[in-house]
Amino acid sequence: MAAVTSRAQRIGRPVSIIAILLVTAIFLFPIYWIGSTAFKPRNVATSVPPTVFFQPEITPFVKLFTKRAQLREQPTQEEYDAAPWWEQAIYDGGERVIKARGEPLLSQYPSRFINSLIVSVVSTVLAVGMGTLTAYGFSRFRVPGADDWLFFILSTRMLPPVVVAIPMFLMYRTFGLTDTHVGLIILYTAFNLSFAVWLMRGFIDEIPKEYEEAALVDGYTRIQAFYKIVLPESVTGIAATSIFSFIIAWNEYAFALIMTTRRAQTAPPFIPSQIGSGLPEWTVIAAGTVLFLLPVAIFTFLLRNHLLRGVTFGAIRK
Amino acid sequence: MANIALKGVTKRFGNLTALKDLDLEITDGEFFVLLGRTGAGKTTTLRMIAGLEEPTSGQIFIDGQDVGDWGVAERDVALVLQQYSLYPRYTVRENLAFPLKSPIRRLDAATIAQQVERAAKTLRIDHLLDRKVDKLSGGEMQRVSIGRAIVRNPRVFLMDEPLSALDAKLREALRTELKNLQVNLGATFLFVTHDQVEAMSMADHIGVLNEGQLVQTGTPHEVYNHPLNTFVAQSVGSPPMNLLAGKLDKGKALIAEAGLAMPCRAAPAQANAGSSLVFGVRPEDISLEADAPGEARIYDIENHGVEKILTMRAGETTFAATVAANSQVAIDETVRFAWNPDKIVFFDGETGNNLQAG
Known part of the structure; x- marks a missing residue:
């Protein structure tokens, strides 16, 4: 050309x-x-000025995952030689790995990380699932006062969620939902639902209803038509909505800080809480943060094609 | 196969009345065309028969059974739409198999494959079976749509302007094919269109809809030659019937605006001398003759190869005439013309109704 x-x-x-x-x-x-x-x-x-070139080491990640204590006495040469490389790295830093019956103990980080995963994945699935069904209803059926309902749904996002933190906390305490996975999942699902309904409605509106009507005439029920025709057509929308919901739930800090303390605590409030204990171990915190970034990065990467089409939606399709 | 009957069907969408007290009868195995403009209620009628829309009042019968509380699937009708009727992401084969795979039919894979093959052969789309539908041309898509309808032997075929999105040549070809298909299947077809050519060329019976009301039903011949009112007269025929306002005077049609006094056949009893009338005459019933009673100026000539369509002006009135292609005429030429007095249709000047109807 x-x-x-x-x-x-x-x-x-x-x-x-x-x-x-x-x-x-x-x-x-x-x-x-x-x-x-x-x-x-x-x-x-922590060097000033910052060091740009350095010998990278994996020690911060080892520290992130192990429970450690200050060394009171140096290990003997035999003990040191017998220890695996990661334990030696801890020894080198003037600390020892705390063990129970010979097994090294894990730090709290992995469980917090898993909490984050559970809460985010489940609340995303719930919000997008319910949101898609709700959006389908609004898109395809004559709902009396549909516009008012949609406004009402959106209005739940019109104030900063933290404003209702105290009443929410009191309610959660009454129902025994504080520091539970279920509690956070309900909260995040509620946050994301309105968003999911609005986003998915836009996507489903774009799917001609003739497809489903053809399926109905061809001998399928409404649910079967939804499952066989609408769902595959709205994959892009579902992917985009899922990513946004997942990111919101994954990064949520304020409610996680207020509502959870130990069992169900997620990574966002946990990571900074580590700064407080003794000298801040910036490298360990950084290691925790890097790992924390990974799920969103992987999730987004896997769905990137859908996401690109999803966020530019309307610009590309007529 | 089945017959369809609509009894007193009314459909309102909020304040808008889409259909008013519609009575319609379609006999088993006929090709019925519902003709009307956009918004006349054609598609609504179709959707109500399919069960996609519920009538506000009235009853719908398929094979004599009131299907009012039947679901869409139970009615066992096939629907072909103007567009968006194929499932994207599926191949042609999957599209054709889709209705057969419905859980209500419980067909085994071999039967499905066999029926898909047969439908594909009938419509000559067997070479396309493994293609994705978004790689098809418009004509191929509509063939597949029709294929998806015939694959499962429905009781009734409902077609909502299936040819309107196609280009002219393809439309003509598919028109013939569709008519042949209907004859071969012996199926009941309800075909909805705004195109009078489709209606005239394919229908066994035509129903003309105007603003939610059925104005006339009849064979194409009846509708063409004996329109019940001026609306029908203008709905069929290309160019449509000429409608000229005037009066009867001593057995002659007096068209004051055009300054014409034309001979005409015996008027019906209702057409009193002096009452205002509308004379309807088909363009092909007007001929150019040297000593004819009418005089007009040629305003426009459209050459269609087999014939010429003339737009003529007499006084303030314009009307059309079709003449042989070899007629020697020129624009602005003043010509003399006659019309066939036996073919004149009399309409009431006030109501527009045919005075000889009923």
């Missing part, structure tokens, strides 16, 4: 590339910083 470029285009292209790189760099810098800190030796992490 013959390249027909105007002068503005010839100049504009490199300029826009530079601008994109610059903006990307600004957005990615905190991630780079937290990522590099996670691999820094402890003294390097």
